[in-house]
Amino acid sequence: MISIKKQNKMNGIMKNIYLYFIFILSSVPMNLFSQSIKSEDNYTYQVREENGDLNNDGKLDKITVKMDTVDETRPLRLQIFLSQPNGKLALAVSSTKIIEPQYPVENHGKFNGYQIPDFFIEKGILKMWSEIKGGNITYDFKYNNDNFELINVIKLTNNATKGYIDENTIFTETKFNLVTGIRTETDEISGSAKALKVRKKRVVIRPLPKIQDFKFSDKELY
Template structure:
């Protein structure tokens, strides 16, 4: 009897470990991949965006890889927040009209462009202090059917400029410039669109 119990325990342990190793990454559908130098070493690093198409919210994952001189890549940062899910209220809910436009790399800066139903968001990240930190945020969107709100926030300096324009008019009202110092700067892993009034 003891032998049967021991064998059953061994088999149970074996199958439990086998199931763990067979679990695949649910983010298996590639949306985009871009290359460019992110750490100023003259090598083309890469950023990949993948989606979990099984999950009812359709979440995305952005992963950043640094290249080395041998042509290999090392994962440096991963975010499942910086790109809002495709179905924020589930597949049976309404679509928000918001979606990823593109990812670009310019002058060692990673730029995530996000389209709104009536506007646009842009987040800029630089690799510094061992992390990808948010250094810039800009937005332009309809605040109501008549007013366009434009925001430019340089998180490195803390300078935040906000403008209001009337649809169909060249008239622009510039609100008083604010200095908002955020330290430490937000990391890409923690930045989530629409969850913060500042960025």
């Protein structure tokens, strides 16, 4: 039998252990838990959905873009679901970095000025079309070795400064094949079939950027 003295001692030890864990839990900022829940649960408003074969198995895969309607910046989350042998879809990619929030923090509550990017699936390639200042940019991602790699970028911009395009506006088309590393810029005058200037150079990026690491601000790199 355990004596009353030993029992009281054991009770004291258990009480101290209990208080220690209460202290540890109370030291963890509650916003860490709320942020985790928030980032996963509040992306409830779907703004984009596209279906097509991305992993070349003859079955339909799916991409969705959903908005967090609780966060004041209105962030967006891209998710890619790939078909499985059992016929179900499994989440392969989830990213909140690839699309700029509608009301970025640095804009102090103002709209970013761009529509939410469009996504297309063409011949197994995932295409992301986005508005940028003075034009638009299209990214091509290809599924390879369990990753979606950026393989091609096409950017169209113009130098119009008056708010409209006239006969003096110069359009620049940039084509960047990341697989070969060839980057070509072509300048043209509005309405002209002849190029003003063509600039070509080789830019090698290895490894190829993966979609889960891609950020909306990376448009400045291409």
